[in-house]
Amino acid sequence: MDKVSSTVEEYLKTILRLEEKFEIAKTSVLAEVLKVALGTVTNTVEKLEKQGLVIHEPYKGIKLTEKGRKIALEVLRRHRLSERLLTDLLGVDWSRAHEIACKLEHNLPNDILKNLEKVLGHPKTCPHGNPIPTSCGEIFEESSEPLLNLKQGDVGIIVKITEEEKEILEHLRKFKLIPGSLVKVLEKTSVDSLMKVKVEDVEAFLSFRLASIINVKKV
Amino acid sequence: MDKVSSTVEEYLKTILRLEEKFEIAKTSVLAEVLKVALGTVTNTVEKLEKQGLVIHEPYKGIKLTEKGRKIALEVLRRHRLSERLLTDLLGVDWSRAHEIACKLEHNLPNDILKNLEKVLGHPKTCPHGNPIPTSCGEIFEESSEPLLNLKQGDVGIIVKITEEEKEILEHLRKFKLIPGSLVKVLEKTSVDSLMKVKVEDVEAFLSFRLASIINVKKV
DNA sequence: ACTTTAAATAAGTTTCTTCTAAAAAATATG
DNA sequence: CATATTTTTTAGAAGAAACTTATTTAAAGT
Numbered sequence: 041m042d043k044v045s046s047t048v049e050e051y052l053k054t055i056l057r058l059e060e061k062f063e064i065a066k067t068s069v070l071a072e073v074l075k076v077a078l079g080t081v082t083n084t085v086e087k088l089e090k091q092g093l094v095i096h097e098p099y100k101g102i103k104l105t106e107k108g109r110k111i112a113l114e115v116l117r118r119h120r121l122s123e124r125l126l127t128d129l130l131g132v133d134w135s136r137a138h139e140i141a142c143k144l145e146h147n148l149p150n151d152i153l154k155n156l157e158k159v160l161g162h163p164k165t166c167p168h169g170n171p172i173p174t175s176c177g178e179i180f181e182e183s184s185e186p187l188l189n190l191k192q193g194d195v196g197i198i199v200k201i202t203e204e205e206k207e208i209l210e211h212l213r214k215f216k217l218i219p220g221s222l223v224k225v226l227e228k229t230s231v232d233s234l235m236k237v238k239v240e241d242v243e244a245f246l247s248f249r250l251a252s253i254i255n256v257k258k259v
Numbered sequence: 260m261d262k263v264s265s266t267v268e269e270y271l272k273t274i275l276r277l278e279e280k281f282e283i284a285k286t287s288v289l290a291e292v293l294k295v296a297l298g299t300v301t302n303t304v305e306k307l308e309k310q311g312l313v314i315h316e317p318y319k320g321i322k323l324t325e326k327g328r329k330i331a332l333e334v335l336r337r338h339r340l341s342e343r344l345l346t347d348l349l350g351v352d353w354s355r356a357h358e359i360a361c362k363l364e365h366n367l368p369n370d371i372l373k374n375l376e377k378v379l380g381h382p383k384t385c386p387h388g389n390p391i392p393t394s395c396g397e398i399f400e401e402s403s404e405p406l407l408n409l410k411q412g413d414v415g416i417i418v419k420i421t422e423e424e425k426e427i428l429e430h431l432r433k434f435k436l437i438p439g440s441l442v443k444v445l446e447k448t449s450v451d452s453l454m455k456v457k458v459e460d461v462e463a464f465l466s467f468r469l470a471s472i473i474n475v476k477k478v
Numbered sequence: 479a480c481t482t483t484a485a486a487t488a489a490g491t492t493t494c495t496t497c498t499a500a501a502a503a504a505t506a507t508g
Numbered sequence: 509c510a511t512a513t514t515t516t517t518t519a520g521a522a523g524a525a526a527c528t529t530a531t532t533t534a535a536a537g538t
Binding site: 285286287297298300301302305317318 | 489
């Protein structure tokens with residue numbers, strides 16, 4: 041139950057999210073997400089391994105141990121509840137909540153999260169639709185798939201946005217591409233990797249890249 | 260308007276509070292409050308001086324420059340609003356709010372403070388009675404004096420607690436020694452440096468040390 | 479005025495996080 | 509299959525923030 045630094049927490053949280061997405065976290069992706077140099081990641085991961093938080097297979101990737109996963113889930117819980125605090129209670133914009141929460145999350149003691157959760161009315165997800173782990177470390181994930189998977193004519197409800205960079209979120213909101221919105225695929229043109237969709241009666245164009253980070257539930 | 264580290268913010272905030280209390284901040288006191296070694300303070304203060312944030316007269320003490328004071332007031336504002344957030348919105352205990360806020364304060368962007376302030380109902384003071392600087396950097400201080408100054412038979416209303424260590428606050432609350440309480444001095448015995456007081460109809464004993472950090476307004 | 483004591487400083491380490499540049503391994507290409 | 513390219517790792521160094529110890533300096537007491 042040793043206390044870890046903010047940096048270590050940030051690494052573990054990111055590894056967890058990458059595992060969910062790609063089964064394994066590669067150092068190159070970690071470096072990109074964390075915005076640090078490649079060598080830095082290798083060095084830091086080596087230390088994480090020494091602390092028994094991850095297992096690193098060189099040239100393959102990184103996986104959390106049970107111990108690491110436990111901490112990562114705690115951090116993710118703090119992160120997503122912080123986001124809710126910011127948007128629901130403090131009126132912070134959807135697009136900024138993520139980056140502020142990345143700092144706050146390391147300075148909220150676990151034991152006040154229960155209070156926070158209650159005040160917020162026990163939200164199931166963060167403002168971007170991603171599930172909030174329970175205090176026991178469980179995640180209840182609503183089934184969904186990337187909007188990109190849908191075919192012409194398919195209709196779905198947006199469940200979550202899986203990347204939370206400020207610029208991306210600002211852009212998405214302009215087109216009402218937010219959890220709960222109804223989306224219909226009008227056209228998929230692979231030539232220029234664009235998707236034409238209708239969101240709540242307004243038409244919009246999406247790059248495949250963006251369509252891949254929006255998860256929907258088909259209806 | 261260069262951005263400073265959490266450590267620097269913490270130093271500036273502490274120097275401001277010591278200035279308020281003693282006119283000047285001595286390195287030894289700084290070291291004690293910040294819980295770091297004496298040498299560390301000298302080193303750090305030297306850096307602060309290079310950045311034009313303080314003026315250090317060796318063997319005399321440290322004073323904030325205008326630039327340093329401006330930052331310190333911002334930090335203090337963030338600190339005290341964070342404390343209110345913790346106690347009023349998140350149900351955190353009076354005695355723990357201070358130490359948690361010491362971390363949070365460095366990760367709250369200034370521009371969301373206005374929202375926070377509004378949500379909280381524009382409180383004038385922190386939960387311990389100390390004034391919250393305005394967004395313009397002004398402090399409106401209610402006049403008060405240490406309880407220690409009062410003589411036998413004097414009566415006052417507690418205005419603020421000027422030190423916010425967890426153990427101290429836990430102890431004070433047991434005796435209802437909190438802002439707003441009515442205190443009457445029953446006896447002052449200088450032999451053993453104790454003060455007998457009546458707080459809201461209950462009797463209690465206070466060391467001179469504690470009586471010096473409780474500020475009251477005579478009635 | 480001299481000595482003692484307390485405070486301030488200087489110098490050398492340690493830990494943490496990061497970087498860059500060079501070497502090694504894995505993957506892709508002709 | 510051998511070479512080229514990309515990706516990953518290793519190694520060395522740097523900056524920030526802290527500590528300890530030893531020395532210097534100022535203030536206080538006799």
